[in-house]
Amino acid sequence: MPHLDKYSGNWSAKEARHLLKRTSFGVTETMVSEAVTLGLTATITKLFEEKPLPPPPLKYEPDGTGRGEINDPDVNYGETWVTAPIYPDLPTSQERNSVYRARNRSLYAWSFLQMQNANISIREKLTLFWHNHFVSENSNPHREFYYMNILRKNALGNFKELTKQITIDQNMLIYLSGNENNNSSPNENYSRELLELFTIGKGVAVGNGDYTNYTEEDVVQIAKVLTGWRARWIRHADPLNAYFTNSRHTKGNKKLSHRFNNAEISENGDQEYKDVIDVIFKQDECSRFIMRQFYIWFVNSEITSEIETNIIEPLAKITRDNNYEITPALKVLLASDHFFENVFCMIKSPLDLMISATKSLLTVAPSSSVKEEYEFAYIMYLACSDLGQSIFHHPDVAGWKAYYQEPLFYKTWVNNFFLPKRLEYCKILVAGGDLLINKKKYKVPPLVPVLAIARDITNATDPNILVKELANRLFNYEITDGQTDSLKAVLIDGLPDFEWTVEYGDYLANPSDSTLAISVDKKLRNLVAVMVQMSEFQIM
Template sequence: MAYLDTYSGNWTAAEANHLLRRASFGCSQDTLTEALELGLTGTISKLFEAQPMPEPPLKYELDGTERDEVYDPEVNYGETWVNAAPYPILPTQQATNKAIRARNRSLYAWTFIQMQESGISIREKLTLFWHNHFVSVNTNPHREFYYINTLRENALGNFKELTKKITIDPNMLVYLSGNQNTNSAPNENYARELLELFTLGKGAAVGNGDYTNYTEDDIVAIAKILTGWRVKSLLDPDTLTPFFSNFNHSKGSKTLSHRFNNAVIEENGADEYKDLIDVIFQQEECSKFIIRQIYKWFVNSEITDDIEVNVITPLAKILRDNDYEIAPALKVILASDHFFESTFCMIKNPIDLMLSVTKSLLFDGPSTTIKEQYDYALVLYSACFDLNQDIFHHPDVAGWKAYYQAPLFYKSWVNSFLLPKRLDYCRIIVTGGDLVIDDITYTIPPLIPVLTIVSKIENATDPNVLIRSLSNLLFNYEVSEEQITSLKEFLIPGLPDFEWTVEYSEYLADSTNITLVVAVDKKLRNLLSIMVQMSEFQIM
């Protein structure tokens, strides 16, 4: 059986769960039911369906003039700030800074809302993948929004064309000094990362300044090719539109090394960077490099010689044959025998972990006011930030260590400091309590509708059936009889099974009785809070 043969085994809840958790964020009972009905082929098709772009982030904090309040009069509550001036001119610098930080918070919360509400779609998972691949850090929310929207618009599209767009993205030009790259002072920052992190990888050193995939002379030449691109001041209304300054561009042809077959990039003004990227993407290693990154993100961190030959190489050929359209190769790996054999080998990153709790346990966020919805999403963002996955602010240009740093890879998400926090955050989402993050206390109500969840389980009066059904929702495998016995101690400590049968039956017969409601809710919440802290919930 070939690694990339289409999976032909049984399509059960375990397989559907595995696919949905890896290719999207979490898996609810509703999405699981839909995937089971669609089958593997139908679920893959739905994951890759084109989606309309989401409405832009909104101003969700009310204006005020007190010390701790925000004053951003250019934007009304409930309207987007994206079309306002990127740098608001307010009476004081402090007020301006507060308004910008409020827009930052809105963007970060909005990004979590998109992931929370993504359903059976791979787009948001891919957007996060590209965000970790084309790392670009800034503090201006307008530039950040423009950048992340470019990734979202092109997430399922063409890797080569996305590379061209990102190369002159204002956020990236500022982050990697592209806007300072001139003919009189070429800056090599972006040229180096374009090759080493974004397209080819460095490869082993084979000589002085000569690596498997490029040379130091290529960095020098490429820096000159990329000269002339500029970003206007934040005070300029066109700051989000990059522009080309021919005056600052290095003239004449540039010759690349033997690693690129001594390709010559002719003088071509504003389009010269496109010619360069076309040459880079002619290298076969470019397709293998990005497939390895995709493999680490969706399948496994370990790439053996066997995987290189039987998975990476054929997928890279599919990518090249489709002129770097990303979807065809992704569909093959996600539908393959190898993918469905690659289970329980990935520790959930913090975002996957938090959304596994909320989506598996039917909490979509408050639906009352914009402020409550955004405040809730900001708590999820803050928790992930505290667990070392801070969107928009990677630790460095290489991205999160879990996807590149051997030998730990995914294990970098857990250590003696982070693991207790991971477990506690999962528990608090179920039970409620205080989250203390960066000296700020967030009081979280019990968010999970435990009674609603259990109402969907047939024969939930049997504690064994109840626990097994909940474990099928939360974990990717059947729990053992010993685990069921242990978990019953958190539902009905020291009591025989019939005690739960009687209590839950009485609740079903009189579900308006507050005493019964509170007692059953407490027991279920206690059980679920333990289950989301189990090691089985931390992996996927």
């Protein structure tokens, strides 16, 4: 029977890895060691620590008009474009669009770097959760950054407050037609998604236009409540803040259905949107709805009637008791027996996969310059997009199918089209080679420092210990003797164990011997490249 009792089992590297893999992107052995030392309670506390917002994205393409260069006169190389004019003063729209695209690339690379560099913190995982929950899209990099900044600032905070902020975010106003919603022609796009996808969920149909949690008339009335909000023109003096036009707002009171206890929203001008959101959040189903989303995101896609009763409902009550602050309930969930029982049941998202194939293996993006660091991160962004998870560009307003589409859920990441690419990309990140993305080649050097990884393993001169310890780190559980033998065959090509013991021992004794180093590096790299293509590496 599932329950939320606090985990009381053994706290070791295995449990620490499970917690960190689900709550962050890429888990290094340093993170694991720190978590083991801290213990479960202190690790949970550290995961939820409020941290300053990261410095904003930088211009990483040098000045110029050649390939890999950009003419953005308002920003110097290595400085942020976020504070620069949103409408670059350039002679042609073509030049202006080039600047926008360069800033977009910077934003996408920077977003990947935030996930890669987060360490023991749940904020980036939650930022991505909210990005997949409050789906929005806009081609303007400043508006995209501003929208994502709202999510990041509120990632560990209050669900109801975040809903209010997102409702009048310019990105969202444009994406779901709120900008066109006025008293002469109310537009229901946002009011429908506010109910169905963002706050309470539809439920099953019980009558004509009547669902379990709201009615079609509620969609109409809430659309009227939200009339009058506009997004500013990008050449305006204050282009990132929405504004309210009272003359476009539907006057008078708006009455909701029996699903909301026939609540009446009084005429309240530019504060009316807050009033209707408060009414929506008075319904207990809002707390259940968001806890189901978190459960799928962090634990498992299967929500049985027992889980609904024993996990979702108690978490929902904690959320309501805390006026929709999400942290208290999430801390209980992630510290529970139930969480630590749900292992190896989640297929890694492309972002989890790519970062676990780099950061987890001690790989860091080239950091000799801003340009190299951002270029590497942008390639990783493109790789994730090619595997079906493009930040800032969801397939539709419902988000990525892996988190809502029954019965496949996470299995959508590994269909016949994506799986071969996933395996190939993992191999290339270890062994080096060309990532072929949209018919364009991106060269990736053999970045994973396999020699350093092996040196970190005690008694790695024994190929059995080496293989099993690598498996513990990469897969987080022990492999069979048969798998060990198969992987040893990759390492030493079917030769006796002592062949590796002698060769690796000689290397450790003479690390400056380039011939030995190249030979050992090649063997280790081939081994790890095979391991990251195994099905065990695809799950967490």
